[in-house]
Amino acid sequence: MLYIMILLIILLMLLLIRSLMVKRELKSMTKQLMTYNNRDTGKKLDVALFDIHIEGLAAQINRQSDLLLAAKAEQLRTEKELKQMVANISHDIRTPLTSIFGYIQLLEADDLTAEEKQEYVAIIKNRTKRLQALLNDFFELSVIESIDYALQLGHLKMNNLLPEIILxxxxxxxxxLLVPDIHIPQDEIIVIADESAVRRVIENLLLNTIKHATGKVSITFLKQQSTAVLMITNKANPLPDNDPSVLFNRFFTVDQTRSGTGAGAGTGLGLSIAKGLMGKMEGKLTAEMTGDHLTMRCEWMLSPRKS
Incomplete structure (x- = not known):
């Protein structure tokens, strides 16, 4: 009986010591976390006591800290992009508006000839159309990015549609003065897609190419194992950080995407819209840089329906 009592006392002492050690470790973790939250240090929690549960708690707290830092970095990036977007939108809207207002003032002059009035009216119409197209693009992009925006996916014969769009x-x-080198197989290729979205995507890519390209333009459509791929390739200027993905950033404004253009004021919304539509169709739109040639690559899932 005495041995049992001694054993119980020893166990109680061990439990008390263990409890005190856990309490001290928790106080240490609390102090470390407080220092971290006060931005006095960026050091994560250290655990001195070997305990699987306390180590697990510390690991989850450190993981939460990483997630908060990542969220903060993403917030700062988004805020920066938002400010850039506002600046870009302001510039792109203000430019044609200023021009329109200027020519309206010229039209108010009494000494204008009929030819001058006709010229000014034509310029105003052109600037108005540009402004309207820009606003439509901003609206379309916001709609595409909404969760509720859905497409009507069906079985689409690309062999018929693609030549029609190019023509x-x-x-x-x-x-x-561009003569595209076109390669489209004669075998029927059917993809799962929305026809109006496919038209918009291909038109945006081709119009972007027409606007910036010099030299040879290659348009290739081919069938792979489970996908159909459209590739549009032409010579291009170097990109920032050699990263072609910036082309789909709606905030990317420096026109370094194609050769022979230099700086421009375009917003790149056409490529952003195309990227968004491809995602809605469960397809892919990527840009690849090989040497001094840029390739826009669209990829759709093949329809299981046999030709």
Missing amino acids: GLYDQFNER
Whole structure:
């Protein structure tokens, strides 16, 4: 009986010591966390006591700290992009508005000839159309990015649609003295997509190419194992940090995307819209840089329906 009592006393002392050690460790963790929260240090929690539960708690607290830091960094990045977007929108809207207002003032002059009035009216119409297109793009991008925006996916025959879209832009290619090298297989290729969205995506990519490209433009459509791929390639200027993904950033304004252009004031919304639409169709739109050539690559899932 005496041995049992001694054993119980020893166990109680061990439990008391253990409890005191855990209490001291928790106080230490609290102090460390307070110092971290006060931004006095960026050091994470250290655990001196070997205890699986306390170590697990410390690990989760450290993980939460990492998540908060990542969220803070994302917030700062978003705020920076938002400020840049506001600046870009202000510039892109103010420029045609200033021009329109200026020509309206010129129209108020009494000594204008009929030809001058006609010229000024034509310029005002052109600037107004540009402003309208810009506002439509901003609206469309905001709609596409909303959760409720859905497309009607179906079985789409790309062999018929793709040549039709390219032919519809023939005049624009011709005006820029561009003769695209087109490769479209004769075998029927059916993808899962929304027709109006596909038209918008391809038109945006081709119009972007027409606007900036010089030299050879290659348009290739091919069938892979489970996907169909459209590739548009032409010579390009170097990109910031050699990162082609910046082309789809709606805040990217420095026009370094294609050769022979230099700086520009475009917002890049056409590519952002195309990227958003491809995502809604569960497809992919990427940009790849190989040497001094840029390739826009669209990828759709093939339809299981047999031709």
